[in-house]
Amino acid sequence: MRIAFISDIHGNAIALEAVLENINKKQVDKVLVLGDIAYRGPEPKRSIELIQKLYTTVIKGNADEWIVRGVQEGEVPNKVLELMNKERNWTVSQLAQTDIDYLANLPTELAFEEEGISFHAFHATPNSLFDVVLPNTADDKIEETMMTDKTADIYLYGHIHKPYIRYINGKTIINLGSVGLPFDGQAKASYAIVDINDGSVSTSIERVAYDFEKTIAKYKEVNYPNTDMMESIIRKGSL
Template identity: 70%
Template sequence: MKIAFISDIHGNAIALEAVLKDIENKHVDKIVVLGDLAYRGPEPKRSIELVKGLNTTVIKGNADEWIVRGVNQGEVPDKVLDLMNEERDWSVSQIDQADMDYLAQLPTEITLEDEGIKFHAFHATPTSLFDVVLPDAADSELESKLISAKDADVYLYGHIHKAYIRYVQGKTIINLGSIGLPFDGVTKASYAIVNVKDGILSTSIERVSYDYQKTIDLYDTVNYPNTSMMKNIVKSASINN
């Protein structure tokens, strides 16, 4: 079975469409979505609708939780709290109650098994939507924060917007990167493919080109709050600009 794991769309429906086309071309058997569907992008409604249309397994990310109940103090630096809630309120204004209910009821993790290979997938860590585990974390941190909660062969998550594949204690750990807002300097949507065939496991990070200028232009068209910063992030694929 060939499974595509996608996450961190962040309202960038143009990037999502490009990824879904790439997945179709690669003849993937199943898609799993690891959260952060709508917040901080110019097309929250269309992004949710595209994900709903997949009729597949979707879990909740921290940004989905923020859409539902707002950004709480302590979850982001105090200096940006009001602005991030303004962005959240704008996103909520673009969707309807059915979308809110959909995000609210999403589970926070999933386990899968194929040909004896076990997968554990979550947004940030198995116990938190907000913890940050970076690509250069020590093996001991990967073990304690990602692996220890449940036995599996492959662990997958999103949240940090920086894709990587590592191997720790015989386990495969994959971060999917981000479809809508990559932070690794590569202006291409990122997702992961895991293939299990005849008991053999193969993994890859896929990078998909899309017309990111159209996304940048949409921020102005829809009068998104915090437009300048978000346009810079999309243009540079980095939060350090």
């Protein structure tokens, strides 16, 4: 069984198409989506449509919640609150009410078992869409914050856009990175694969090159309200 986990597309449908093509080449059995589908990218509606065509389990991210009800004070620095809501309002203007309802009704976590291996997946933490757990967080803090389901063998999340794999007391924790907005200095889409074979497990972070110049051109074409900053992030793969 080979499972691909993707997240943090952020309206970058061009990157998402490249990742889905890469997943197809790797003969993956299942694709699961850990949130942040549409907000902050130039093609929010097409990104949602591509995800819906997977006919798979999708959970909600903080950016999906922002589309539904706006960015609230205290969730981002005050100096960017107005701008981020301007971006949110632009995103909503590109969507139908059915798209917004789809995001509103997504679950917030996913627990399942495959071939005797238990998984617990969520966007940021099991109890929050917004909390930040970085790659260098201490083991005991990760256990306390992320490994609340003691029955799981593998924990997966998105949100921070910085992929990593760690092993803590016999458990595996994976951050998928980001399909559409990587923050780790590589201008390549990121996702994770878990392989299960006769009780053995292997994990990997996959990096996929895509034509980010096309994404930048799309931001300009649609008059996205924060194009300059988004172009810089896309081009550098970092904030």
